[in-house]
Amino acid sequence: MDDSRSFDAYDSEPAPAQLDDIMQKIAEHKGCGTSGGSGKASCGSGAGAGDMPAEIWEKVKNHPCYSEEAHHHYARMHVAVAPACNIQCNYCNRKYDCANESRPGVVSEKLTPEQAAKKVLAVASAIPQMTVLGIAGPGDPLANPGKTFKTFELISEAAPDIKLCLSTNGLALPDHVETIKKFNVDHVTITINMTDPDIGAEIYPWVFWKHKRVTGKEAAKILTDRQLQGLEMLTANGILCKVNSVMIPGVNDDHLVTVNREVKSRGAFLHNIMPLISSPEHGTVFGLNGQRGPSAQELKALQDSCEGEMNMMRHCRQCRADAVGLLGEDRSAEFTTDKIMEMEVNYDLSARQAYQEKVEEERLAKVAARNAELESLAGENADLKILVAVATKGSGRINEHFGHATEFQIYELSSDGAKFVGHRRVDLYCQGGYGEDDALETVIRAINDCTAVFVAKIGHCPKDDLIKAGIDPVDQYAYEFIEQSAISYFKDYLARVKSGEITHVTRGDADIRQGAYVPVNA
């Protein structure tokens, strides 16, 4: 019904007609907007597995948070049923919600398990590519085991195709492994910021353990022991584990290489190192004492140094604990409790499956196009590497106007192909004292380490300013697949460098934007 995302009316990318028909049908019987996100598709079977073992790839290939490739195509949602927490983190201020798990912890409203179950059905009916339901707070799901597992129970009965996952600080984890198994939760994320209690004491002021508040090194020792024990128990039971770490420069940045080794040896399959969010206005201990977050290149350097040890996650958006939709978009405002309780929900599994089959077809086409382009790059053996920024709304295509982009996806191009290395948010430019006039400047700062920016469309003024800043605005690949286009651009770039037409210059560093993702129409 009320679809406030009016800018979708401008979307002009060609979506397969069949897909639109299916979306139309789905939209008809549940009064809720279906635009936004993506009428586009794709997702795919074997493609994109990289060096992941086949059985793990099978489990994660449609999980937007676990597979970089899947996050272009599939959506997730969080339900905020777990407000209580059992530890205190210096990057979190519970007076303003919790700042870890998804700027982390920011929610508009708490839900009961029954409300949460209805919300999941409503969203899954409106967004057929929604495949994953997560509980990530705003506190700790396992500090609220009753609410968390009741929610899983209700959802697994009503929508058995939806994958369940939860995100925890790990303190209570060993006590709940059996229950996690029972509800068929096959994905768990544990936030592990240290394995050294001396470093832990700088991050965690206290934990609530065995009915007492424990502080200092002792608290950190209990926490790390419980986290690692929980991780071992989960992986021994065949439950997939991702580890989240918050990179805090000067506190745990060097130590995270050790953490990476420790969690890998205990079976974690993916490591997500996230930048600290620490603005003074969040009122966190780190925010107030001036602890800074890392720059884009510092974060990338740490992620690069851990790569090879295990898969690194680089597409995390540190989303809200009630986020809904594709990563990088947030449709939670469409699904407030008031709206959901009025909705008549008709959960149609076959319509969802039909849509997802189309998504798979397009996803395979994307990979085929990428591979074909990659073949033509074979034989090029330059040491040259460049970063490019891409404006996209999902489905792996360059399909966003420069001026509408709230984030840019960053790819590293080399003679090995195009590798996704992160994203840069540019959504908060009007906040923090910047005016509209400075908007472009903040965008340029966010992608200042990039050689080019790929867009579906761009105006003359920003084009000129980008060129002045040394960033090449590229719109000739509008609505094409990202990776295929990027490789094609890189081939051309190499040729022009070789012929002397252009000189390759090393770009500088870039800013990581602070704060939560705030939807434009919220």
Place this chain on the structure above:
Amino acid sequence: MTYKIVASQCTSCSACEAECPNVAISEKNGTFVINPKKCTECIGYFDVPQCVAVCPVDNTCIIDTSYPRYQPSA
């Protein structure tokens, strides 16, 4: 005596609710409150009052001296 929650400080995180051994804590008008008739200051259960120990905001669960000291029945 009994413990009380300072409403202006309460973040409504609900951490205390599950820890109270007397089920004395519930949500009311967006914040949590302690039923003084049920509160035993955790005497007989734990060394420290559980609401105080788990509350993330200092000085939010505090002693309410307007009630007499809790007397465990013999």
